[in-house]
């Protein structure tokens with residue numbers, strides 16, 4: 001296996017401000033991949049990143065030594081992915097394919113991947129349940145699903161703290177969790193909704209984490225100017241992420257799903 005530390009574009013998770021967005025998910029994902037490596041008896045896993053975009057997770061996963069297929073409808077994102085993978089020296093392990101999670105099996109095979117990532121995609125798809133089913137059907141037995149989506153409570157809290165009380169209330173009652181016509185996110189989820197989707201697709205829930213519980217609420221200047229504040233905030237995020245009490249106010253929710261073991265791979 002190769003480089004284990006960087007999260008995105010050569011950043012070190014514990015030092016960059018961008019790591020506030022990725023650190024918790026990255027830790028959970030990396031541990032899940034490590035477990036698959038041990039259980040599968042191979043150093044190199046096949047990983048699918050549905051809606052992988054420009055590769056903010058796909059490239060670091062490839063840097064761990066795994067083969068990553070990114071399926072995304074955006075040609076621009078795939079172009080940026082190719083460049084990012086080349087800059088990181090992992091071009092040969094990252095394969096971008098233009099496609100859609102609804103037509104996933106037009107471009108990749110079923111039961112072909114040790115892990116499937118679906119990060120920041122369910123918010124935008126027509127049918128989230130079908131999206132999750134397809135992601136699960138792409139997994140080999142004992143494979144892991146890493147699902148990340150926008151949390152309802154985090155958006156309500158953020159609108160309220162910004163003084164947009166009517167928008168906060170609207171998000172609470174809107175079936176899609178949107179705060180208004182200007183809301184750029186088409187759909188948000190509660191932890192219960194996400195775990196139900198994953199469970200209904202046949203996976204065991206391995207873990208649920210709240211992501212960016214505090215990061216989006218803390219004034220940026222405070223984190224940037226106070227020595228040690230970023231490190232301390234990262235530790236606080238990590239500690240709160242696992243606690244169910246904080247799931248309801250997280251900006252994003254991460255669910256790790258695990259497929260039942262089947263026959264051993266050859």
Ligand SMILES: C[S@@+](CC[C@H](N)C(=O)[O-])C[C@H]1O[C@@H](n2cnc3c(N)ncnc32)[C@H](O)[C@@H]1O
Pocket residue numbers: 050051052053054055056057071072073074077099100101102118119120121124125126
């Ligand atoms: C918010 S970005 C997330 C990118 C990446 N997964 C990450 O975490 O950085 C959403 C991505 O989903 C892609 N997307 C939108 N609709 C999709 C669909 N129906 N199927 C697959 N991907 C889709 C977009 O092109 C975009 O790259």
